[in-house]
Amino acid sequence: YIFSFIKYAGALYLIYLGIVSLKSLSNKQEPADTDRKHKKNKSHFLQGFFTCVSNPKVAVFFLTFFPQFLSTEGNHFAQFLAMGLIYSLITIIWFFFYVYLIDFFRAWLKKPSVNNAIQGVSGVVLMGFGIKLALEKQP
Structure with missing residues (x-):
């Protein structure tokens, strides 16, 4: 009985989410406040920056993957620095391309x-999932 209750509540x-999505098609939204939008974008940038800087996976990647490409003769620091700079340059180029592509899709x-169209399709899909869930038999 509990499973059926949870299933029907989820359905x-x-x-409900589908209906809300379809109803939002007729509601007009007010334009966003530009000052609030600027602060929001700035906080997203800082959040992303601190997330990337504090991510230990990057350090683990460099410490496990790069040493196999180091020459036994020569300055290890200079080799690590060169590989790090090349990696940074490739990453910057990739992100510029990525931002340009995202800006194109945003527009x-x-x-x-x-x-x-997206609102309508997502509303119909959500309603379809709800109906399908409600009509499924218990396993």
Whole structure:
């Protein structure tokens, strides 16, 4: 009985989310405040920066992957520095490309017709998942 209750509650919630998504098509949203948007973007940048800087996986990657490419003769620090700078340059180039691509898709996704289509499709899909969940037989 508990499984059935949770299943039907989840199905109703999915249907509710679908209906809310479809109803939002008719509601017009107010433009966002530019000062608040700027502060929000700045906080996202800082959050991303501190997440990347404090990520131990990068240090583990460099300490486990790079030593196999070091020459036994020569300055190890200079070799590590060169590989790190090359890696940084490749990463910067990749992120510039990535940001350009995201900006292109952002402009496309902000079009009202595309936004409405996404809202409509997601609403129908959520309602479909809710109906499918409600009609499934217990395993």
